[in-house]
């Protein structure tokens with residue numbers, strides 16, 4: 269089985285704070301990590317390889333420093349890594365990102381493509397299904413369990429809002445995975461050594477038979493108009509006085525609103 | 529539009545460097561330098577005291593798509609499970625109605641599977657017409673036939689806006705539709721507006737784990753597509769007299785390489801309760817321990833409501849995850865939301881701030897929860913809540 273895992277390097281949003289005065293993100297000292305859901309995708313790929321044989325290739329599109337994420341994936345056990353990087357790809361939205369990744373994956377060959385459910389910086393969850401559409405293969409999103417992997421089919425549990433569906437697909441297929449699927453392994457010492465020495469393959473715009481109108485800003489139908497802090501300031505009615513008075517006025521308010 | 533720096537005005541103060549959420553600005557030789565990875569979010573424009581950062585003017589007319597004018601009307605994809613239309617579809621008809629009225633166009637609902645009775649319900653909730661297909665391949669959600677038919681219908685009817693719920697269904701198949709049509713799709717929106725000048729759809733959504741909000745546009749391609757978070761939009765009033773066209777859409781070339789073998793329902797009574805509750809009494813770390821939820825339960829019980837919580841209380845192990853409200857929990861929209869001992873972190877606020885009435889009880893007057901509260905009480909919840917319970921009991925007698 270040839271397995272391709274799409275991973276993204278993201279700022280650790282748990283560490284991101286807002287500066288309340290300037291309303292901007294404080295990103296000082298915010299570490300870059302592999303998108304947490306993608307760690308589960310890597311783990312799933314390694315487990316499939318362990319049971320069915322084959323090769324795990326990790327791929328990322330991003331700035332040159334995203335190479336660190338690829339090396340971390342190798343330290344977990346991935347065999348091969350590709351960095352898709354070019355200034356032509358700057359400003360890509362999900363459409364252009366998925367297009368570019370699909371053009372790169374096309375060159376690699378695959379039976380199964382794995383993505384995280386979503387990336388924690390944008391939380392869009394769109395890149396995976398879009399890649400599948402561009403490659404004209406089926407996809408199953410929100411996979412929480414892989415039941416059976418046959419030679420030409422796969423059966424998985426797909427998480428839904430009200431439970432789960434048992435879904436079967438022909439191969440090749442793209443899966444996006446949720447955290448329930450597995451527990452990602454930690455890099456081994458040997459893995460870390462391998463990661464240091466590993467050669468990271470690079471692809472630029474020229475290596476893909478891609479249309480320049482479909483990549484980067486030009487290829488992105490959506491534009492960010494502005495960003496702002498989420499606080500919608502309103503003026504609350506503070507209830508004053510002694511404990512009894514505060515509670516009394518609250519009950520009064522609720523009565524006028526016919527909530528009591 | 530790309531941001532450009534007027535080097536002569538730049539004093540090298542570095543404010544813009546800190547403002548960039550994507551780490552794309554650095555100081556070089558004491559001047560700001562924008563890297564090629566600029567995402568054009570424009571966050572830096574307003575922070576520069578010298579006005580040295582500006583948007584690069586677009587080349588006139590270069591991207592104008594003369595096709596845009598041909599797209600008219602607002603569509604809502606009405607998802608169904610087991611034949612029953614989901615709540616979120618009704619909410620979207622409420623939101624879509626407003627957009628359609630502002631644009632003075634028709635509002636259509638799109639229903640795959642289910643039956644004509646449900647289609648008529650969509651009209652009574654505010655749709656002008658319903659495109660309905662009862663091809664049996666659509667009864668259970670399946671990405672490929674859903675996206676094939678949606679692409680087909682959009683190409684034929686050319687709506688300018690397409691909305692779907694940000695649910696497992698909407699978020700799974702709509703990206704394929706957007707991919708195929710080469711148009712933009714904005715995920716998980718919490719507000720939608722029409723830009724008065726351009727008529728474009730302003731799609732507002734949280735990003736970076738809820739730390740910031742972003743307004744997204746899809747100015748040069750159509751339709752403008754968005755998935756919308758459940759429980760955020762308000763429903764229209766139900767009008768049993770309302771009539772509209774139910775249009776049967778024939779289409780038989782649907783294919784699928786995936787097959788749904790089984791659907792397993794796992795909704796606990798409770799989940800339904802939390803999202804449907806008219807009154808929610810939530811507690812946070814300020815409770816100090818699991819026992820605190822007992823008095824909240826008592827208050828909730830008196831008012832016929834249910835209990836929610838912040839993530840901190842869940843992380844402490846005081847209450848199970850299914851009670852969590854917020855970015856990584858449930859979005860709720862009750863009539864009254866009590867926040868007791870909750871500080872009001874943005875990730876909590878996104879899950880509850882559209883509640884009709886928010887009552888905050890917190891001993892720290894500086895807590896951000898008071899910024900969104902309708903009524904605020906500064907005080908110890910262990911004094912306020914028991915007293916409130918006593919008074920409500922008295923009032924009820």
Ligand SMILES: Cc1cc2nc3c(=O)[nH]c(=O)nc-3n(C[C@H](O)[C@H](O)[C@H](O)COP(=O)(O)OP(=O)(O)OC[C@H]3O[C@@H](n4cnc5c(N)ncnc54)[C@H](O)[C@@H]3O)c2cc1C
Nearest residue numbers: 737812813814838839840854855856857869870871891909
């Ligand atoms: C990616 C991400 C996702 C997240 N998702 C969520 C989410 O879905 N939901 C969520 O809630 N959080 C979420 N968080 C966490 C969020 O940032 C906050 O950490 C959390 O909401 C804080 O919970 P709290 O208000 O209960 O605790 P604290 O912030 O510790 O606040 C406790 C409050 O209790 C008050 N208090 C203390 N004692 C008393 C007393 N006796 N009487 C009255 N008041 C008292 C204090 O003044 C304080 O304001 C998320 C964070 C990240 C990074």
Ligand SMILES: Nc1ncnc2c1ncn2[C@@H]1O[C@H](COP(=O)(O)O)[C@@H](O)[C@H]1O
Nearest residue numbers: 274275329383384386387392393394395
């Ligand atoms: N730039 C990227 N490079 C590689 N994979 C990506 C990239 N962006 C997104 N992905 C993959 O798509 C998934 C969903 O991302 P998103 O649609 O951005 O939420 C991620 O979990 C990754 O597996």
